[in-house]
Amino acid sequence: MIDVLDRWMLESVVNFNIFVGIMTFIYIGSLLVLFFVGKKFGKPDERTNSIYLKIISSMFSTQLIMTGMFISLVDNDIQNFRQFLLLFQAIVFLVGAISAFRLYKKDFN
Structure with a gap:
C-alpha cells in the first residue's frame, strides 16, 4: 500500500499536494482538538493528571506501533519517506485527540 501511495504521489505535483494537504489538515485538526479538550478539563489536579496520563499513554502506544x-x-x-513519517505522526496525534475527546465525554457527561 505504501508503494502504491508513493507512486501516486510521484505521478504529479497535484497528487503530492493533496496528500500533504490532507495530512496537514489531520495534524492541525488533531492538535486543535487536543488543545480545546485540554482547556475544557480545567486546571491541573489529581483528576486531570490521570486523564492526561491516559491520553499520553494511548499516544505513546500508537507511536510505538507506527514507528x-x-x-x-x-x-x-521510497522517494517521499518524510511525508510517510509525518503521516504516521499525524495518526498518533489523531489517536490522542480521539482519546481525549472520548475521555472528556465520559468524565463530563
Whole structure:
C-alpha cells in the first residue's frame, strides 16, 4: 500500500499536494482538538493528571506501533519517506485527540 501511495504521489505535483494537504489538515485538526479538550478539563489536579496520563499513554502506544510499521513497511527506495513519517505522526496525534475527546465525554457527561 505504501508503494502504491508513493507512486501516486510521484505521478504529479497535484497528487503530492493533496496528500500533504490532507495530512496537514489531520495534524492541525488533531492538535486543535487536543488543545480545546485540554482547556475544557480545567486546571491541573489529581483528576486531570490521570486523564492526561491516559491520553499520553494511548499516544505513546500508537507511536510505538507506527514507528514499527514505518520501519517495516517503508523501503529505502521510497522517494517521499518524510511525508510517510509525518503521516504516521499525524495518526498518533489523531489517536490522542480521539482519546481525549472520548475521555472528556465520559468524565463530563
